Amino acid sequence: MDFRRLSDLLNKHYGDLHWWPAETPEEVVIGAILTQNTSWSNVEKAILNLKKISVFSLSDIISQDPERIRMAIRPSGFYNQKTERLISVARNIEDHGGLEGLKKMPDQDLSRFLLSLKGVGRETGESIMIYALGRKKFVVDKYTLRIFSRTGITDDGTSMPQKLKDDIEDSMSISELNNFHGALVNLGKDFCRTKPTCNTCPIMAECDYAKDLTLP
């Protein structure tokens, strides 16, 4: 199966998600850092705690006492480094005119800027680009790699060929990319886990991994 077919199958099952659960673009940035190697349910608790101490934006992060931020985001794990990362990322973005300032940058400059920030790697940068700034980016996360390799779109499950990524970004619209990644995450959570539940998976019929399971 190829990525278009996978996208179609996922759309049929999940519909339009208009994804990334956040109230504002700045909350996307905060959530993107907090969710690093952490389940979203724990991130929700951390974000709720931040709101309880009136932290809703990047400027709130800069002005709030770091110790209170540390306590607030504790449920999301790695809270010491995540506190540092939140503050330095917020400072750097605000120094460049905030998200409004970043909107003026061309894709490549923006990408380089985000990746230069301590605490922003590939996935976090791509997430910020599409979900907070509306750029055409295909977010490659652990679920994406796993699902692409199990369905036979890729073969190793540890990397995304640059040509394939370019192909996807060139041939899909922003809202399709948005929806595609959201659906991949949902499928990853619902069925395609480390220990998958293929028997009820909506794409079982066309997945290489599930086919292998039914062989004698």
Next chain:
DNA sequence: AACCAGGAGAGAG
């Protein structure tokens, strides 16, 4: 009761 979760950075080789 291990194992995993919407990673990233630093260090080693």
Next chain:
DNA sequence: CTCTCTCATGGT
């Protein structure tokens, strides 16, 4: 450039 280690809480 590709491994390996660390960071840490909460659900299954």
